[in-house]
Amino acid sequence: MIDPTIASRLQFALTVMVHIIFPVMSMGLAPFLIWFTVQEVRTGRPIYEQLRRFWTKIFALSFVIGTVTGLVLEFEFATNFATFATVAGELFGGPLALEGMMAFMLEATFLGVFIFGRDRVSDRLYVVSSVAVGLGTWLSAVWILIANSWMQTPRGFELVTKNGQRVVTLTDPLAAYLTPRFGYMFVHMQNAAVESVALFMAGVAAYYVYRHHIRGQSVDAIAFWETTLKIAIVALVITAPLQVLHGDAYARHVAQSQPQKFAAMEAVWETGSYVPEYIVAFPTTLDGVFDPRTRELFGIAIPGFASWLVSGGNPEATIRGLESFSTRAPPVAIVFWSFRIMVALGFWFILLAFWSAFRWRRGELFEDDLLHRALMISAPLGIVAVEVGWIVTEVGRQPWVIQGVLQTADSVTPGLGGQEATLTLVGFVGGYTALLLLYAAVCRRIIRSGPPSPDELTATDNSAQEVRTDG
């Protein structure tokens, strides 16, 4: 049997890492779907109906899986982390309840109208429902990130004794719920979602463009895929550079507000100035390979660059080392490498965006097979970047579940048995593996069957408008 604390932590890590894929898909698709719907209603052009109907299928599937996997997380705070739920509940439960009422309800009810109601409701209500669904997905992120950012940089509370236990009580709601961290997190997360979806769209569309234009195979609805590719590239050109820009600001904020996490991101053990920025670092001993906290490292570094980055231009700036904290360092290697993979992917996406834009400008977008391949490979990489980014955030704050207030190991349900915890962990490993495989299989099926063919469309294509919009 696995120790209940370890099993609970592994289970939460697994369930949250699987869950995040689906909100990323739905939050990222939301602005696209609103735009497609508005354009469909406004212009009546069939391409927008195709776009809306095709991407709504992926959205609906992601939403359903997001609901069931999200519900698991909500209850895991109680089942596996009962001490956390008791200690933090007063501050943490509120945002979850508000997320349910303000965001999830909006999303789930109007999704019914959005998916099933095109022929049942007026154009106006249909557009409203698309906006409500999109707004719902983004408001969900607001409340979840308010709750999470409070755990990262807690304030606006006091510890009081209640029923014999030290628990958190709210003293200043504005301080607690509007932390600076929330702003950084929200911008970085939402932009990441749109960027991830843009990459996914571009990758899928590139596959068909490649088959049609490079391989010379006949592809149904090639115009649909060409348009999808262009839309995705526009979104990528906007989001990819922004992601790196505010990511940089976010990292500097972490250096100030969670110095231990930042030290782990950079693997800085000793406090000092002129801290080098390691591009890569490897253990030099065999034991070190299996020890995420090894200090026997060999790496390639830019001298003084970490100091320069963290201070915004001063190579002499001091960075606090992991040694200077009274708590044990988080598993440094995991945080260090996750951070590097995320940053590397961020720059790769910028390269991809500009490469695509350059080819498009020269009228060669459909001819560069190397670009098509790069886009295809990158289709899931936005999600990968989100995953490693969250690993930096959540593993990096260990051993704390609420920074400086409660340690993760102390937050697990007191009476939880190893057998029960192991049983559910094994269940989730099996169940979620199946879930991911099914999701991939169904997405593949949806993609292979492509958009609805023109004769299936219901949009009344107004030819007068067509002439006008096409100029």
Add this chain to the structure above:
Amino acid sequence: MGEFGGLTSEWLFGLPLPTLWFGLVLFALGAFLLLDGFDFGIGVLFATGSKSERERLLAVIGPFWDGNEVWLVVFGGLLFAAFPSAYASLFSRYYLLTFGILAGLGLRGLAPELYEQRDDVRWRRLWGGAFVVGSTLTPFLFGLLLVNWVTGATATLTLHGVFGGLALLAFCVLDGVAFCQLKTPGPLAVRMRVHGLRAGIAYLALLLVSLAVSGVDLQSLVVLGCVFASVLLIGTYSWALRRDRPVGAFVAVGGVALVLLVLFGGLAFPYIDRGAGLTIQDAFISPLMANLMTIATAFLLPLVLSYFVVLYSAFSGPIESEESYG
């Protein structure tokens, strides 16, 4: 602290907030049972349908079930927000039961999506079966949890809990039958009626047995009153079904759900979690947070209800024959 004035020290307008929030949590629970209840019931009835009937049954719940399920999210959220220690003690005590419910809900949510993906016999048998299992397991386990919760049982599997779980399953079936009468009048609905009548009898019998073996005081006013009201309402339901009065049947089901909540609240009071010895007053959050949440909820709850009005009126009346799940 002065900036928040009286909000930090006393309940908003002197209202009895702990009790009000207990009621609010029960309201969300009731909305979940009544609304998702017919989704579960239709999931159970799905087992009895032919291929085309199955398609129709899925179309009946298609636009609604997701929104209905969110009442469970809201129920959990409100309980967590208002009574965090009870939320923690309750679901950690019934650890496996909670994950069983989540697994059931996962299966129920996923299965119809997958069912619609492919039109081959084995695939449809698999996911149709998964849909039935998820729709059966979830209310059964949820009923077991509710009965354990209200009686403060420390074991997961109790006799009165099992009867309570079966009673909730029967409730979902009668709920599903009533909703079918509203949404798909015709031979299918007529064929469903016999299931509704049986489920009504079963519900009453199982509820009585569960109460009898649970050791609660059967002669208390709340138990007697609720049993009596349930008998009347199930009678009304059966009468409405036979007389082809779908609205009447559904209203009667709503009444049954309301009585169930009153019974639950009456048996639980003054505890929010009897098993952990936590009263509603003990487990409630401090005044500042409680007041803010009360204000927020007072604005949000009417809004949420208006979403449901939009949803249910957009899809009001019987489904059209060409409407399908996909």
